[in-house]
Amino acid sequence: MNAKDGFRKFLHSPWVFLVLFAAVLLLVNLIGGTNNYSMEINYSEFLKMLDEGEVASVVVTNDTLTITPKSHGINQPAIYTTKVVNNDALVGELRAANVEFSAKTPAQPISILDIVMSASSLLLMGLMIYWLVSIWRATRSKGENGKSSGLGGFGGFGFGKSTAKQFDVQNTTTRFTDVAGQDEAKESLIEIVDILKNPGKYTSVGAEIPKGALLVGPPGTGKTLLAKAVAGEAGCPFFFVSGSAFVEMFVGTGAARVRDLFQQAAKKAPCIVFIDEIDAIGKKRDGTGLGSNDEREQTLNQLLAEMDGFDPEKGIIVLGATNRPEILDKALLRPGRFDRRIPVELPDMKGREEILQVHARKKTMAPGINLKRVADATPGASGADLANILNEAALACVRDGRSSVTQADLDKATEYVLAGSEKKSMVISPEEKRIIAYHEIGHALVALKQGGAPVRKITIIPRTNGALGFTMQADEQEHVLQTKEDLKNRLQVLVAGRAAEELMFETCTSGASNDIERATAIARNMVTRFGMSDTIGLMALDTVVDPYLDGSLKSNASEEAAAKVEAEMKRLISEAYEGAMKVLKENASTLNHLAEYLLMHENITGEEMVQLVEEEKKTAVMEPADAAM
Ligand code: ADP
Ligand code: MG
Ligand code: ZN
Numbered sequence: 001m002n003a004k005d006g007f008r009k010f011l012h013s014p015w016v017f018l019v020l021f022a023a024v025l026l027l028v029n030l031i032g033g034t035n036n037y038s039m040e041i042n043y044s045e046f047l048k049m050l051d052e053g054e055v056a057s058v059v060v061t062n063d064t065l066t067i068t069p070k071s072h073g074i075n076q077p078a079i080y081t082t083k084v085v086n087n088d089a090l091v092g093e094l095r096a097a098n099v100e101f102s103a104k105t106p107a108q109p110i111s112i113l114d115i116v117m118s119a120s121s122l123l124l125m126g127l128m129i130y131w132l133v134s135i136w137r138a139t140r141s142k143g144e145n146g147k148s149s150g151l152g153g154f155g156g157f158g159f160g161k162s163t164a165k166q167f168d169v170q171n172t173t174t175r176f177t178d179v180a181g182q183d184e185a186k187e188s189l190i191e192i193v194d195i196l197k198n199p200g201k202y203t204s205v206g207a208e209i210p211k212g213a214l215l216v217g218p219p220g221t222g223k224t225l226l227a228k229a230v231a232g233e234a235g236c237p238f239f240f241v242s243g244s245a246f247v248e249m250f251v252g253t254g255a256a257r258v259r260d261l262f263q264q265a266a267k268k269a270p271c272i273v274f275i276d277e278i279d280a281i282g283k284k285r286d287g288t289g290l291g292s293n294d295e296r297e298q299t300l301n302q303l304l305a306e307m308d309g310f311d312p313e314k315g316i317i318v319l320g321a322t323n324r325p326e327i328l329d330k331a332l333l334r335p336g337r338f339d340r341r342i343p344v345e346l347p348d349m350k351g352r353e354e355i356l357q358v359h360a361r362k363k364t365m366a367p368g369i370n371l372k373r374v375a376d377a378t379p380g381a382s383g384a385d386l387a388n389i390l391n392e393a394a395l396a397c398v399r400d401g402r403s404s405v406t407q408a409d410l411d412k413a414t415e416y417v418l419a420g421s422e423k424k425s426m427v428i429s430p431e432e433k434r435i436i437a438y439h440e441i442g443h444a445l446v447a448l449k450q451g452g453a454p455v456r457k458i459t460i461i462p463r464t465n466g467a468l469g470f471t472m473q474a475d476e477q478e479h480v481l482q483t484k485e486d487l488k489n490r491l492q493v494l495v496a497g498r499a500a501e502e503l504m505f506e507t508c509t510s511g512a513s514n515d516i517e518r519a520t521a522i523a524r525n526m527v528t529r530f531g532m533s534d535t536i537g538l539m540a541l542d543t544v545v546d547p548y549l550d551g552s553l554k555s556n557a558s559e560e561a562a563a564k565v566e567a568e569m570k571r572l573i574s575e576a577y578e579g580a581m582k583v584l585k586e587n588a589s590t591l592n593h594l595a596e597y598l599l600m601h602e603n604i605t606g607e608e609m610v611q612l613v614e615e616e617k618k619t620a621v622m623e624p625a626d627a628a629m
Helices: 003-012 015-035 043-051 090-096 112-141 152-157 183-197 199-203 223-234 243-247 254-268 292-309 349-360 371-377 383-399 407-421 430-450 484-505 510-528 559-586 588-601 606-628
Strands: 038-040 055-061 064-069 079-083 100-104 165-167 212-216 238-242 271-276 316-322 340-343 455-459 470-473 542-544 553-555 603-605
Touching: 015 112, 043 055, 043 064, 043 079, 043 090, 183 199, 183 212, 183 223, 183 316, 183 340, 212 223, 223 238, 223 271, 223 316, 238 243, 238 254, 243 254, 254 271, 254 292, 254 316, 349 371, 349 383, 371 407, 383 407, 430 455, 430 470, 430 484, 430 510, 430 559, 430 588, 430 606, 455 606, 470 484, 484 510, 484 559, 484 588, 510 542, 510 553, 510 559, 559 588, 588 603, 588 606, 603 606
Parallel strands: 038 079, 055 100, 212 316, 212 340, 238 271, 271 316
Antiparallel strands: 055 064, 064 079, 165 238, 455 470, 455 603, 542 553
């Protein structure tokens, strides 16, 4: 930034007024202090001064005399005043003493003080107007250096200008090595780094350069850290802006801010624009368009327009972060916008240990520290939680006046942090973890026995969407056509989690709520839209309201029909539940074996699962033989 810019920025800042004001006050004080220092004296004292020939001049105003002495010392007043005692001889005496004298009408004399005061207030007003006008202009023309003054509460007055913070290249020292675990996320991001470094490589073969990627994951899992690492690895500027910053302050400025942000980014390209909490602007447009929604929609529309507008060859890549991907507007996720979704999930056991190692490197640890023990004790903790544990341990060690962090510090800090974050992030007790493991294996085992779509992954690491565990089947996305059998199988898999809980623990938990919701939706569609229920027949009792938005259903059923529909749905789900229960009972030992393995490892891939089931079969064949002997 050059000196001119610096000066302009200074003029834009509200501190100018404080400084100016203080200066003016000081000036006024000084002038008043030296030149206008006056003192009231008795008339007799005046007469004495007159006799001693000390008076230079006198001004008579009504009954007041303003006396200027011939000379005065540093600590003596420059002007004396006194009230006239009725003295007709005054004029004669003044003449005799050879004193200059005159009379004045009692108008207030204009002092130098008044001039200074009015001049300075004019100046202040002028500056105030200049300030407001320049801000107004900046709002319209989107500013040129893009930094708001950012001075405490005044900072907001830089409205309309983007508050994107410009991190200089040398400031972004974050590298992929600073992010532990998250291998899948890193893999997807490495390509983006490569694109930023040599865009020509991609454009020369005519490949369309992606414009944006969405980092999706729970808070504290390292989304911001990853985005920074991308900028750091590519050695390019990193623009950070929070989605809520677009809509928080003044109505009607969100869209201008977006425009501003992209203009600045274009100047610095290649660069990374990181929009944190993108759900704040990217929420689904619900089409009602009332009040505050308008503001958000305009901002979102502007963002969409900007993302369509910029030339991808310039190398601006927009990274968004959210922990609520399901509420994002579909338009944001379209190709050419945030078409890549990069999951940033909570770390598993191994990931947790690695994160602890990354952060332990920066601290002085006593020899023989066992970080794995901390990783073991913290299922469900995020990267931020783990960083916090190490920091708390270091603080405790300083408090005790020791020079290195001990295992005891760590254990205490673990307890402390977990207790504190119990509500925020999901920290899971061993019993809960057990139930979740059986629940997930329930899903996976039933899916496996159906022989349909293979299971890809089972995990008991809590997921972004609030699910405590997760079983992924290869083709969970809807087929173009689904048979009644497909859907019934799907229902069975969905309720198998709950069935496993009941079978193994004779209890049921709230963890199945999402399964139940999805099963209900499938059953409803089967009955009211797909004509798969004999009782209802081929009738469309539901219609999809907004097929391009969230696809919610509107019921057309009469009251009696609605009751019948629900009875049918219930029948379908109960049948599925019984089917699932039967499968699980028949394979109870496999269920146990898999669940214990999952408890140990927190993640199982599809291949591992098949292998484990094979293993289990062999031992199961041997077991009855053992028993016979
Ligand atoms: P998010 O943006 O996902 O909410 P952050 O990137 O802000 O999370 O992470 C917060 C802090 O947690 C980071 O500054 C870092 O210290 C720590 N952290 C989170 N995930 C990791 C990780 N995978 N490796 C190392 N540190 C991590
Ligand atoms: Mg963040
Ligand atoms: Zn489930």
